[in-house]
Amino acid sequence: MQFSRLASYLNSLEETSSRNAITEILATLFAEAEADEIGKLCYLLQGRVCPLYEAIEFGVAEKFIFRAIASAYATDPDEVANQFKKLGDIGKAAETLHSGRASDMHVSEVFVRLYDLATTGGVGSQERKIGQLADVLKRVNAMSSRYIVRIPLDKLRLGFSEMTILDSLSWMLAGNKSLRPRLEEVYNVRPDIGFIAETVKREGIKGLSHVRARVGSPVLSQLSQRLPTADEMIEKMGTVAVEPKYDGVRVELHFKRGKWVRTFSRNLEDTTAMFPELSEVGKEIHADEVILDGEAVGLDPATGKTVSFQETTTRKRKHNIELFSKSVPLKFFIFDILYKNGEDLLEVPLSERRKILEATVKPGTLLAVTPQMVTDSAQKLRQYHDDQLKKGLEGAMVKKWDSPYEPGRRGFSWVKFKEEEGKTGKLTDTIDAVVMGYYAGEGKRTSFGIGALLVGVRTGEQFVTVTKIGTGVSDDLWKELKKKLHAIHTREMPSAYTKVNKALIPDVWVSPQVVVELAGDDLTKSPNHGAGYAVRFPRLVKIRTDKTPAQVTTVKELTQMFDNQMNHTKK
């Protein structure tokens, strides 16, 4: 496919906001694409040259693009900057300055050039890269230049996610969305949209039957459900393994002996740079290739006790990593094994995986196998959970003993057991919510310019309010929040927000980016909040830097929590 053809598809996509129409346009594009280019198309549609989990970034500044455009269209960078200022969009600036000469390049060729741009480094690479991009811009038509320059600056943003691409692949194959669940199931094991597209284009949906977990490619993390009491857990799950629930950072560890070790977060980010000490992990692993699932927790060297999530995640500030890894050494509590020496273990029951895990991980300074107890007694389960709380942990994780590993699923094979409902009158679980806006401070907080937050939960792709929070926030945290939120304030209410009651309109709207965890006494039905529920006595627990807005609590989950709460009060 020529790039000009792709550009006209991109143009239609840009002008469409209806999800269904977008799905159908993409399906037509995919039907028209050749098998050896559809994968590349999928990456380009996300403004990338590789799967999302690969840490390949362009890392170029606006000035770089100005110079490439100037060089391609025989003008100077200041003129490009002027056009950019006038039009407010780098793509339109390139299109306007385009020389008008019509020519074209193949999509695959543009892809290779962009890939080189993202991966070339070293001395003098900047000049070479500008030359490379300019050369591409000279050889494509005006509309193509609009899209090509947006990609390295991460400005393509067509407004749909990989889930929409999966829908479109289903449309291409079946003329409807019926294959989406199957495509998503495979995506959860191999979240590489280009690979999936190419496989189904070549072999149809049956081609996916031989897709397995592979070391180096993250598997989506299994997540947990909630149940109100130990009795209900045993009733629903039968025999369970129960483990401490650590308050750290989820780490999926991929190891290939003699080659590399890589880690991924539950959001599929490559987090390898956060854990330099893992270069030594081979000593504690008895396998040549392995994928392990676990939680990294900071250990206070003085007391040997685990430190909080906030301290553990301080590591995210990259420059401090070396220093921090000495003052707060990490322990990786491994609770699962997903793959070993070429064999995908996802379908193997937990009871068997645990044996394989114990034979594979030889605990040392870095790794520990998470302790566990296997039981079918609600009383023992409750006792185990209470013991964890006494040790200062969050609670327990309860896992169905004969269940397979379920990538990306929040099902009843894993249940988190925090506080038993009814015992303390508190919500069984905290709520993760997105900050939608904030109110100027009152009293002492006037000087901070922030005194309360308006937060919301998710319903489909939109957010609805669930509470205001003004307590549980230290002065330092208010200052941090103000800085974070001010940077993302918006003039209008973001279009992803819906059903916001007039009385709740905040002083400042912010775009949905910051996730906070909040605790409360209980949920009440509420006509004031779009969620239909309100949180009684809400307080902020922490900022969740490890979660994206797509991962906040949903209205459906709130309904479940509310029902759990009601069932319990009735008993």
Ligand code: ATP
């Ligand atoms: P929370 O907000 O309570 O941390 P969550 O909603 O972020 O929970 P869940 O799927 O509900 O995520 O809880 C599982 C999380 O708990 C995992 O992602 C992992 O980071 C953490 N965890 C700690 N200990 C364990 C364990 N033993 N087994 C599994 N997950 C554990």
